[in-house]
Structures are given as structure tokens and as C-alpha cells.
Amino acid sequence: MPEIDWDPDTYLDVMHEGIPGYEELQDAVAATTDELDAHEILELGTGTGETAVRVLARHPDARWTGIDASEAMLARARERVPGAELLVRRLEEPLPPGPFDLVVSALAVHHLDGDGKRDLFARVADALRPGGRFVLGDVVVPRQGEKGQIFIDWEIDLPDTVADQLAWLREAGFDATATDIRADLAVFHAILAR
Numbered sequence: 001m002p003e004i005d006w007d008p009d010t011y012l013d014v015m016h017e018g019i020p021g022y023e024e025l026q027d028a029v030a031a032t033t034d035e036l037d038a039h040e041i042l043e044l045g046t047g048t049g050e051t052a053v054r055v056l057a058r059h060p061d062a063r064w065t066g067i068d069a070s071e072a073m074l075a076r077a078r079e080r081v082p083g084a085e086l087l088v089r090r091l092e093e094p095l096p097p098g099p100f101d102l103v104v105s106a107l108a109v110h111h112l113d114g115d116g117k118r119d120l121f122a123r124v125a126d127a128l129r130p131g132g133r134f135v136l137g138d139v140v141v142p143r144q145g146e147k148g149q150i151f152i153d154w155e156i157d158l159p160d161t162v163a164d165q166l167a168w169l170r171e172a173g174f175d176a177t178a179t180d181i182r183a184d185l186a187v188f189h190a191i192l193a194r
Contacts, residue, residue, distance in 0.1 A: 001156045003099065003174070004030070004084070005070075006047070006070055006072070006073055007101075007126060007153070008048050008073050008075070008076035009071050010145070011047060011073065011076075012048065012050070012094045014015065014039050015050075015107070018151065019102065019107065019139075019150055019181065019185075020149045021149075021181055021182045021185050022107075024181055024182075025106060025107070025137045025181050025185050025187070026050055026051060026052065026054055026106060026137070026152050028137060028179065028181055028187045029051060029054070029055070029104065029106045029135055029136075029137035029191045030051070030054035030057070030058060032137075032179075032187055032189050033055055033058055033059065033102060033104065033133070033135055035161065036059070036101065036102055036133055038059045038061055038062050038091070038101040038102040038133075039059075039063065039101055040062065040065075040098070040099070040100045040101050040102075041055065041059065041062045041063070041064050041100060041101065041102045041103075041104060042065045042066070042067075042096060042098065042100045042102070042103045042104070042127060043055075043064065043065070043066040043067070043103075043104050043105060044061045044066075044067060044091055044095075044103065044104070044105035044108055044109065044124075045067070045068055045075045045091065045105050045106070045107065045108020045109070046066030046067060046068040046073070046086055046119075047068060047107075048065075048073055048076040048078065048080065048109075049075055049076065049077035049079075049080035049081045049084075049121050050106070050134075050143065050181075051104060051105075051106040051137075052064055052066060052080070052081045052084065053080055053081065055102075055104055056081065059102075062102075063085075064081060064084040064085070064098050065084070065086075065087070065100075066081075066082070066084055066085070066086045066087070067086075067087050067088075067089040067090075067091075067095070067116055068086070068088065068089070068108075069089070069091075070088075071088050074086045074087075074088060075095045078176065080180045082100075082182050085194055090127075091108065091109065091112060091116070091120055092119075092120075094123070095126075095127045096127075097127075098112065098126075098127040098128060098129070098166050099127065099128060099129040099132065100127055100129065100132060100137065101128075101133070101134075102128075102129055102132065102133050102134075103124050103127060103128060103132070103133070103134045103194045104134075104136075104179070105135075105136050105138070105167070106111070106137040107137065107138055107139065108112070108138070109136060109138050110138045110139040110140075110158060110159045110160075111156055111157065111158060112158060113167075114138070114158075114160055114164065115158055117160060117165060117168055118168040118171070118172075120121060121126075121134075121165075121168050121171075121174070122171075122172045122173040124167070124172070125172040125173045125174065125192055125194070128192045129192075130192060130194060131191065131192060132191075132192045133189065133190065133191055134169070134188070134189075134190040134192070135187065135188070135189055135190075136165075136186075136187070136188040136190070137161070137181070137186070137187045138149050138186065138188075139152070139157065139159045139184055140159050140160065140161060140162050140165070140184055140185065140186045141159050141160060141186060142182070142183040142184050143161070143162070143183070146183040147183060148166055148182070148183045148184025148185075148186045149182070149183075149184065150179060150185070159184070162186050162188075165178070165188060166178055166188070169188065169190045171194055172186050173194045174190035174191060174192055174193060175190070175191045175193045176188055176189065176190040176191075177189050177190075
């Protein structure tokens with residue numbers, strides 16, 4: 001995954017400017033966790049804690065573990081999510097030991113290429129309890145004939161199609177579905193079938 005030097009002071013402005021539907025995606029990711037009884041949650045790509053705040057509002061008693069490659073971003077997240085265990089770690093590195101009831105991620109996994117996503121999905125399955133959930137909200141390649149609004153540079157942004165990601169999730173042992181938020185944003189809901 002390429003190194004991205006995010007500034008926690010400007011991150012949210014950059015997201016709002018570059019990701020039409022950012023708030024809608026974040027709300028959809030959090031809402032997808034509503035029916036879950038999640039006590040142990042792992043977040044991939046915690047950033048400044050935007051997703052954590054929304055999901056923890058629905059699961060206030062959960063123990064939160066988050067990873068991100070940027071210490072500066074995690075410093076901001078520590079202010080917003082006191083008591084969370086936040087670790088400097090890249091998505092390609094081993095995940096924190098589980099088992100977790102829920103793994104959640106918003107707008108981080110699209111920085112991995114297809115093989116990286118496939119590997120990550122298998123490691124997420126290994127980190128979950130049987131019946132655990134993986135909720136992923138991210139940039140996707142629009143279906144043929146549809147046009148997205150998000151600029152993709154194809155160097156740090158490496159989105160894949162919904163169909164490819166569903167296939168990789170199923171290969172990893174998940175029963176998976178996806179909901180379109182916009183042509184180039186989707187939320188995946190994956191239940192560990194093993």
C-alpha cells in the first residue's frame with residue numbers, strides 16, 4: 001500500500017471535497033452495525049476516528065481496537081475515542097489478535113490492490129469469531145455504463161468492482177452482500193459463515 005501523509009487538521013475537509021457522499025457512506029457503515037451485538041470491535045484504517053465515533057454511538061460498551069499507518073491521525077483519534085487501543089500498523093501487516101465480533105473499515109481498503117484485498121479479507125475472517133461480521137464502506141469501480149464522481153488517481157487509489165470484492169469475501173468464508181451508496185461508493189456486509 002502506498003504511503004499517504006494525511007494531516008489530521010485538514011483530513012475531514014479533504015474527504016468532504018474529494019468524496020461526494022462521504023457523510024452518507026459513514027452513516028451507512030455505522031447503520032449496518034445496528035443489529036449486531038458487538039463487544040469486541042476492530043477498525044481497519046482508524047484515521048481521526050470518524051467511523052469509530054459513529055459506530056461506538058451504537059455500541060457504547062464495546063472494546064475498540066483500531067489500526068492506522070499514521071501516528072498523527074491516531075493521535076487525533078485518541079482524543080475522540082478515549083480508552084480505545086489504537087495501534088500504528090499498516091493493513092498489510094498482521095492484524096491484532098482477536099477474536100472480534102465485528103471488523104469495520106471505511107475508506108481505507110481501496111488503497112490495496114486486488115491481491116492485497118483478497119489477502120486482507122482472509123486475515124479478517126481469521127480474526128473474527130464464528131458468525132462475526134465485517135462491514136466495509138469504500139470506493140468501488142462503478143458498474144459498466146455508470147460514472148462515478150470521485151477522482152481516482154490509480155496510484156494511491158486502487159478500487160475494484162463490487163463483484164470482485166464480493167467474490168474475494170466469499171472465497172474467504174463470508175456470506176457477503178453489498179449496498180450501493182453512489183455509483184462509486186458501496187457498503188459490504190459480510191457474515192463469517194464458518
